[in-house]
Amino acid sequence: MGFDLKTLEYQHILDKVNQHVYTQTASNIVKNLKPYTNYQTIKEELLKTDELSKLIMAYGKTPLIHDFDIYDILKKAKQTGFLSLEDVLMIRLYLNLEDEIRTYFQKVKEKKYYQTIEPYFDLIKHHKLLETLEEYIDDKGLIKDQATKELYGIRKTIKKSLEKLNEVLSKIVSKYSAYLNENMVVLRNGRYCIGVKDTYKNKVNGIVHDISQSKQTVYIEPEDIRQITANIEHQKNLELQELNRILMIITEKILTYEETISSNLDLLTYLDFINAKATYAIKIDARMPKINQTQKIELINARHPLLDPNKVVPLNLSLDKNKPIILITGPNTGGKTVVLKT
Template sequence: MSELFEKSLRTLELPRVLQLLSGAAVSAEAKERALRVSPETEAEEVLRLLDQTDAARQMIGRRGAPSFSGVKPVGEALDRADRGGSLNTRELLRIADLLTAARRAKEYFNDDAAEKTAIDHLFLSLHGNRFLEDKIKRCIPDEDTIADAASPELADIRRHMRAAQAKSRQILQRIISSPSYAKVLQETIITQRDGRFVVPVKAEQKGNLPGLVHDISSSGATVFVEPMGVVQANNEYVELEAKEQKEIERILAELSAEAAAHREDIQWDYDTLVHLDLIFARGELSYKMDGVRPEIRRDGAIHLRKARHPLLDPKTAVPIDLELGEAFDTLVITGPNTGGKTVSLKTLGLLTLMTQCGLHIPAADRSAVAVYDRVLADIGDEQSIEQSLSTFSAHMTNIVGILKEADGKSLI
């Protein structure tokens, strides 16, 4: 794309329309791709894109768009898993969410199966993986939790942990409830220090409760003692904690290996869902703009009926009818200031570019647009020419450049 063509896209405000398209997409990648869309110059490619937009708009009209909320990038995580790395809970849940999005898109398509459309093959190419999706979600209910159901070993370890904890608390409960220790204890509570259950003992009485001192209060009046009877149960608990961590690491490694085994299918589903997200964004934008699919002319002719500039308020925008390329190929628009000359020029250029991006246009039925190799524009007004010679010379330079680039497949 030439520098002049790129400048013309900005002059005609295509990037602002692409921002609206980006706003209609859901996933971060589809939003980014929307901003990078550029006009196609082959009529067949434009027709293919318009067929996709038609299909998405019809599906949205029948039952809304599919959900793309779980479509987040998983490539880096899958690559690491493929190299034998272990994924964390967040990365595994992201893979599960993507698999959920793929499954729901497949269900959406099956429920919607009507006549054949230009995007059926995308839905049909989705893999999904209900087994892996359910397994990850069963093992990891949320980012901070590995469920007991993740493995029989984990459930068993945690049962023993609860028993060891209960045993410690039982012994401590007997101590804090016993009248014989009333003088020894600073308070009748059970607390924790370094993951060990302890009781607060008056410093001068610490010899009257045999055990390990784990901490001293800032005033020095209280020492936190782990009574001897509790040490064994606490030791058992600490050992079980280490076992629990090891089993969690094993579970995450196993889930990571399963994700790696299906990495190509999962990555395919991500790319396909992003593609569908962008197509449905075109459908959504068509709805918002009350757009229509224009006829594609191969003879360079344009016929816009009741066309509106897409960035103006539809309530106040004055629709225009415009023909070019049949009886004549040069059109001069004259009239007073604020009479709509600039808007008419921009509407013609922008609607042509939108069509070549596969977008529907805000116009009436039976509007027709041609596909050009380049759309070139120079738009200025009298005031800027009067005010500044440099602005005038910039326009002249622009026009000289346009005349050099222009050919029979250009709209200027």
């Protein structure tokens, strides 16, 4: 079987299909795909590809997005009980994808004509979880000030402290303007500094955090703002602790839906696999073959999928139990090989 598949360039076909997957999980399914040998399985898999191809042709491509397989994130949530904001945003993106997929399949009016893709018409809904995430996270992907009373209070304090800091810095710049190379505040090593001329560095009380390459400017954090910046740092640490606490709450809420999310995810990952086959089939203008168990092969205007359809000559071929062999002769111009591989 291995030799036959290599000779028939089976792997090249898989590579072509793999160009249309959206997730690594579906890509792995394609890479490990072996030809089916069971008659019923062959019929079912062909029908899935054919039905989705028809849907795509009728309603446009599916709304699948890249890297939606959140298996690792769900595993992390179960193991640690904590997801980062980036992880939570991926969960939200995936849940929105569920809705888009559901909406896409709801376009189908005559569902009875689509047997194999019926599960996608009724994906489990997670609207309550989405609403919960929206309570905590804004449209920009940031945790809202109003997520908790504690966070609101901390951020309000930080805002006031920053306003106070800017006010004091403005006065300092005005006070020492004669000693400065530039009348502006700069950040050096995460500290608010003023650029003092080297000859006047002893005129400003504070801590030196940096010196310019020319050695003519010394960047000093004024003593007058150290208490304010220390308070801001303290509040920032409190903010981080509160954000982590909120993320733990969000993670716990996500885990209550883990089983149904995983169930939908399995369906959508397999849809990604079928979609890749269907998209490739549309690209090469393929048709679903009629499978039989009567030992009959009949090819009508068949073309090898890896050859340029505008250049390859279509072939007609018929074999059955009464005519199990065909003898092909002719010069070595590749025609016989094309027939065999097709």
